[in-house]
Amino acid sequence: MTATSSPSPIAEADWLRLDRQICFSLHAASRAFNGVYRLILKDLGLTYPQYLVMLVLWEHGDLPVKKLGEHLRLDSGTLSPLVKRLEGAGLVRRERSTRDERSVEVRLTEEGTALRERALQVPRRIVEVTGLDLDEIGELRARLDRLTSALDAAALDMPEHP
Template sequence: MSTTPGTPTTDWLRLDQQICFSLNAASRAFGGLYRVLLKDLGLTYPQYLVMLVLWEHGDLPVKKLGEHLRLDSGTLSPLLKRLEAAGLVRRERSARDERSVEVGLTEEGAALRERAVQVPLRIAAATGYEVEEIGRLRTQLDELTEALDAAAAAESAGRP
């Protein structure tokens, strides 16, 4: 936005002026498309994200998995239970630290990766963007996330 708050020509409380609404609308649109594309894999979008991390990194402690996904264990545990019930992951107490639970792929979970390869390709095609544009957008969103995390931390600490 080229104007600043307080500029009389802009009503900052209009819905169409809220970046958060635009991001939320885009997120919901992605969710709708992912729901359709993931149906054949038998996964929900949050379950797909768990699988992506495990396909990329292999076995991980629940805590580390949560860090990758920005999810707490209370949110992650039900996802993992459903994935385990579907035969895609296994959860085991760590031999090194009994307080820690390790999550890994089963053979079926590892094999699902081959079928999932088409999902990001179809998502990319649906955007109508070139690969470079998607990369730039993702970089901008990552930078935005960092800035907002820093701002939230500063606000929480009482220093805007």
């Protein structure tokens, strides 16, 4: 193929093949990651969604539930049960904000803070099982971040009903 020629067109019927769908490739990769994380996180007593909550709290410290949800792209209906289970496990506390009684803050307990040390092995193990080096992982993350941004922007521009 020359620099001015375009790739051969894909037959219209092929556009609906499952193996041509980027969304399915991402879905399959996500499910595979979830399976690996389930095994790795078992030692920490966390599920993958709980691990994500803990990552945000370890990075940012105490946060209102609303801010926590923004970081994780989760609504309060999904986030609240996660935080409740983490609280039941003694890893976090929920407290009404002293600045705004309508707001609930999520705070790490000593046990939740201490769990961070044990969690340091998780990313190392993920790197091992992917077979990707750190540069490749960084490139993939950057591409996925660009894809997410493009999809977020497109969703804002799309009408509710076509």
